[in-house]
Amino acid sequence: MYIADRYENTDRKDIENFIAENSFGILVNQTEGKLWATHIPLELDLNEKGEQVLYGHISKENPQWKGFAENDQVLAIFSGPHAYISSSWYDFENVPTWNYSAVHIYGTVKIIDGQAEIAHLTKLVDKYEAHSENPVSVGKFSKKTMMQTRGIVTFEIAIQQIQAVRKLSQNRDEKNFNSIITELEKLSDPNAKAVAADMRKCPFSK
Structure with missing residues (x-):
């Protein structure tokens, strides 16, 4: 994807955390x-060779899984919070944008x-059951229940390239940057509030 230099995120740990927090992605x-x-x-996760990979499964x-044999190149997309940025929040004339x-x-x-x-299914279920009052686990499923795994195809993606973008108004001066945060926090939209929170953590803010 196209990423303007000022918006590119190269912090690997931050990217890993982002994927963990926004792991419901799109496989293309x-x-x-x-x-x-x-x-x-x-x-x-790490595979048996200690290499960082993506794991997933589909019905x-x-x-889609039949295309893996024809062409093993895939793209995984992860999206975080996003919000409309009104140019009425600036102290100068400009066009609106999106963060x-x-x-x-x-x-x-x-x-x-x-x-x-x-192993993949066990980790996946354990992750999302962690906050359940009565968590289930793959290891305790009956043989009958586990037979349902015959209806899925599990895969591993060897990572070749990672592109990450954080477009959070880093091109604005401190006054307008903070004004955007204030206006986003006034909105009832959870996405807007999440973007405001991201902006407060943004390493480009002053």
């Missing part, structure tokens, strides 16, 4: 001669099964 590839996209959780009824954060990961995909698949 070419399937049956056209672009195909699926909305699924994608987890950043076997979803034809947002996103990460694109390009890589090669391969299907996994066996213990690697179970």
Whole structure:
């Protein structure tokens, strides 16, 4: 994706945290001669070789996985909070814009099964059950329930390139930067408040 220099995020730890917090992503590839996209959780983890990869799974009824064999190049997209920025909040005339954060990961995909698949599913369920009052776990599922894994295709994405953007009004002076935060915090939209919070943490702010 195109990223203006001032908005590029190269902080690897920050990117990893962003993916963990916004892990419901979009997997894009070419399937049956056209672009195909699926909305699924994608987890950043280490494989058995100690390499950082993305893990995910899709329904076997979803034809997207059949495209993995034809072309193993995929794109994973992660989106964070975003908000409209009114130019009425500036002390000068300009056009409105949009603030947002996103990460694109390009890589090669391969299907996994066996213990690697179970390990992925176990970590995924444990992550999202952590705050449940009565958490379930893959290890306690019956054989009958586990048979449902036959209906999914689990995959691993070897990471080739990471692109990350944090467009948070870093091109504004301190007065206008803080004015944007104030106006966003007045709104009832949770996205606007989240963008304001991101701006307060932005390393480019003064």
